[in-house]
Amino acid sequence: MASDPLTEPAVRTRPAVARSRRRSDLWLLGPVAAAYAAAQLLLAVPGTGLGWDETVYVSQVSGHAPAAFFSAPRARGISYLVAPVAAFTPSVTALRIHLALLSSGALLVSLRLWRPLLPTPVLALAGALFAGLWTALTYGPQAMPNLWVAFGSLMAVGCFLRAARAPGDRRALVGLCAATALAAVMRPADALWLALPLVCAAAVVPQWRRPALPATVAAGAVLGGASWAVEAELHHGGLLTRLHRAGEIQGGLGWHPALWDHLRALGGRTLCRPCDVPWSQPVTGLWWFALPVLVVGGLAVAHRAGPGPWRTLLLATAAALSVAAPYLLFVGYAAPRFLLPAYALLSLPVSYGLVRLFAAARGRPLVLTGLCLALAAHFALQAAISATLAARSRVTAAAFAAVAAELRRQGLRPPCLVSGEEAVRTGFRTGCASRQVHGGHDGSISAAGLVRLARSTPAAVLVAGGAPPPPWAARWRPHDLPPLPGLPAFRAYLAPSARAAAPPPR
Template structure:
């Protein structure tokens, strides 16, 4: 078998292993998270619709439409998304088979990126970041080709359109350095590249712009509202926050009480080293410091390999685009999530792959090649030993936290919250039915039935027992309910007199006869709470509750006893 064919087959094998690992580590039965529910509720099997805030885009609903339009099965949806994520991984790194000179470099790059725990976790999730990353890495790989055929230009435009459709801010951050390169750098200057970049950005941003004028009154108004929803974007430095989330949670907001765990953040230390070695090996003009490899003498599919003089500038351009994609999250966004930097990790993976291959060449050329190869293999195995358990443990945490929503709904129903209306916590993510009464939300009023209270319920406000009241001890509030998991208890608890001053939630906004919480701006805790007063959490997953009694903005208190402060608290849902 020719080297180029082996390299192509190796990339296919890596993509297959990625799919299998994702299915093994993250169960297909994992309930939909809040963000996933928002996207899936655009379709009738997952009705009623949930609020679609300004930062969200229509890219994910487009991805899940082939399944979500006719089936409410979470398992089927996750199988479909796993297939899509695997295909995206292949299409994203395939252009690099021709550019890196060493065809196996593309497979190694895909393995480095696909082996990260959050990439594996989100492979079956209805979330946009993996597709943004694959659109970016594929577009850059095609952009770097010396000959820009119509098919290549269409690929560049398609990759940027996908990235922009999923996350317009990421698309702009990716497109600006590519556009500047196509205009200013002689080696890549050309109108074909300029038009491809502009066309991809325009095609991906068009739905977002149209919706901005239809729903928000204009682009500026939508950007302003999106900034408010995300905690007021402003100049800051959140590099440390992104280090802390490398072992979870899925969203850290705020991250001030969190700490960096060096072992879990090992990829942040390993990645710069591999990228530096890869750039050095590209600069040397060889495929690794041990001399040109035999596999590099012929490019994939019989074409000449990419000239060695173009590999270093290409990897530097990919690194510049990666930095451009990461910069807004590092200096503007006041919270962190590991998935935010997925495009950055993907764009740095080709250079890191060259670094891995260069280290292999060094080990082979040494006097004791076995020792060097074993040491390198142990280092990579240690990296996987950190990443794979993180994917599985975070999946377990999310399964427990999302299961807590049903228990919260049960407590709310026992307290009479909602009456004939329904709360979003009690809706089964697979069927659109109340998880306790079995009643269909869509019956008797359509999607609005979840958000509107009958006049009789609105006219008679209910009072709710306080967990600190002697007449209604915490255990008596819901004696039949199992205590929630520690993550839920710590996440949702408002401290009483024994745990510090009580903190009131923001007053609900009244719409007609119901009171609707501002769902899009929850106050999150970090994954670990320092000893002392626990942080309050006011972002309970409750869409509709009866109007608050006069002078009382705290409609619900957690009726369960507090958990020890030493136990970690994780987020049950994520944010845009």
Template sequence: MATTDRRVEPVSAITDRDGTPHRDVRLAAVAVAFAVLQLCYSVAHMDLGWDESVYLSQVDPRNPAAFFSAPRSRGISFLVAPVVSLTPSVTALRVTLVLLSSLALFAAFRVWEPLLGKGRVALAALLLTGLWITVLSGPEVMPNLWLALAAVAAAGWFLRARRDAPGRRRALAGLAAALAAAALLRAPDAVWLALPLLAACACLRSWRTPATTAAVLGGLAAGGAQWAAEAYTRFGGIGRRLALSSDTEGGMGAHLGTGFRASYRALNGPQLCRPCRIAGPSVTHSLWWWLLPVLIAAACALALRARRRAPGEPEGPAVTLLPVACAMALAAPYLLLLDYAAPRFLLPVYALLALPVAGLAAHAVRAAGTAGGRRARLATVTALCAVLAAHLAVQVEELRVNTADARDTTVRYRRAANELGRLGVIAPCLVTGPRAQPIAYEAGCASAQTMGNNRSHTTADIVRTATRIPTALLYDTRHPYLPPYARRWHSHPLPGTDWLAYLP
């Protein structure tokens, strides 16, 4: 479990029976399977979701930019900008993201091959891609999976950047680049990710060098520069942006039990649970989540025991303990400081913890072989494969359900946008109301909110705009309050949805 580079290197090259070395393709096979799963489940007929329309509108030359709230970062918008500038096709965008996310998965986990060996790394990648939320997130214009892969790469490059390690300059460059990518994608989360790395720089002699510290801080600064500059130009400074982010998130603070319960309840959907008052998933569909802390504790215990047996090799335990520390740091704000949840929030945590879990599985197989011989080893492998197959079957079912739910929601957005066009709400135009943003993007209109987390305009702004360009208020029939300015507007049902459109 707690192997060092020197012990693992011999297994990184596999040879044929005649002694000719050949490449191990297991990680590549996982990446290809990940791409196929995305294409089969998450791409076909799935239009754009709410947050996706916000991120896309920032770089889409055909549509007005939506209000960009304080908690968001622009990295995912930069990633998709070249595709959006060339084509409005959602299918082309999805397929491009499938290819990019699969390549990023391969690149991020490959960083760990000299540390853990190819088999363990391929298993870790399989554990991550076996989660329904990973497959659903791959082709989406959302930052969480990309942050997860950046975190995996950053932790791996950090471990490979030891004082006396070969290829140290490359590792330092990879570390800085991975942290810069994380900061571009979600600046506050990148800071949480960097805290264990900086602690390791301070406490462990192998990484206690100015170059390693500079790579961590330099990567954060390079990736976070845009976020910080925007904080001053739009929000009045970094402190003010953080305060507004907290307000938008519902007041970040000591939600010690609420955040954990919300994350558990949202484990298998919905994609956003706010407020999260639903019942939790069944035991069969959440057992892995409850077992995960036990498995991680066992992996850490094995790493520490190996440390006592080989006190001169601190890198071995670090291969297990560092990803666990980074995962705990990234989980802290979502489990302890928020009172709502979304399954995608914990993707970076799952990605990092997949590495020690894969190592623990390899240790179990090796221990069984040592104690009981080949037959015991085969029995252990068979049992682990059966458990993994049962887990993947549950995840595939959750993927099917959540993909269908996401498709139904986005189809309603498109139907509403098409009906608005039939009613004469065509660009330049404005759409307001609780569901305005994704429907406005589909219709090619600007969006505006007068209340809530995305408040960007006043009622007077809406009324003035309605005298100049086509304007529509989307009203949920289940909502009890219709704004006074729209009470004399004409209502139009939007077929196939629960909404009415009020037009002046």
């Protein structure tokens, strides 16, 4: 590392120097990606089960159970990503390992794309700061799209800046198109918010006014979102109808500032809806208060360093604010995974400022020790939250396994049908289709249709908390099930077509 890591030249052309830099990148960026993979495999993989959203995505390509209802807001990108494993094995552990390795590789590629723009120490620290968040650790091996939007956003902004600086860099344009398409195939709306600052930058900055830049961004968004738009026309009554329905399912998009909700969710709540819980763990949100200060500090250091670093980090910050805006201002609930793309981009200016701060503290042992201890405490807290969530997931997975085993003993064997409370996860674990009666956003069958189907197909409706069964299942056979977390007095009402297995002879 040079005496000042922020003054390292960004571009060199001598082959020997290029090879030396590639080796340096591998030594600094490679361990960050490897540590990210190891942390996932240690904390978030062993014994964890599929969440509700994960089950919906995985069921679309699984050979283990019929596909769950796919509601209007969802896109199929993450289903494509898990298909090579989910289509051949029901093993959740195999799926988790597959995604952990892929996400670690994506982190390495994302950081490496920024190498002509920022020094390697800055990128290594940025990668560690992002990968060390409990959201990145928890969702790295999960079948959820938000982390992949984060990688797509990081790659897209980096490739945009590389193409803007070197008009002849066709690989950067290809990368820009592919990265924008990756974000769009995962979450089309997020890709539009990502594209907005890139298109504006191409129009505002004189040196970047090249038609190829906005055209490539638009092409990537169209390519990635094409399947979602086609599906809207075929199955949702058109694009506008699907957009309207997606807004309804998300609670109605409007002016709903949710900063306070997101702050409270940092303690380990994967979904805060409605977010009326007390803020019981303020220490988990301290880094959120420090984040704006560190971003501004990094931008100030970059401004003094020159127009190159300043424009680079300013665009990354603008893109981060753009992709975060809809979730902070227009969605009336909080899920920490929504902000992963913003955190990935904001890690760059934060790291830029911290590297300068560490360099300035080299001759001050107490200051340097304090900085190292603060970072270590931050990483330890994030790992502890991720470990707690994984432990909770293991308990939930064991509970669903017990429920599925009991339902199979009561005659619910494929082909079969499950409706009611937690039908998606229970049905998938049992190998059954999950169908909800019209009325909710997952309604996919009428009550009469379900009763008619249950005459020949083993079926069950699940209720919890002592609630009565729906009227159309009032005469079905009741059977108490092992409780699920948060669902006491869990009971199944089984159709006559579900015949319990005979007890083994004594």
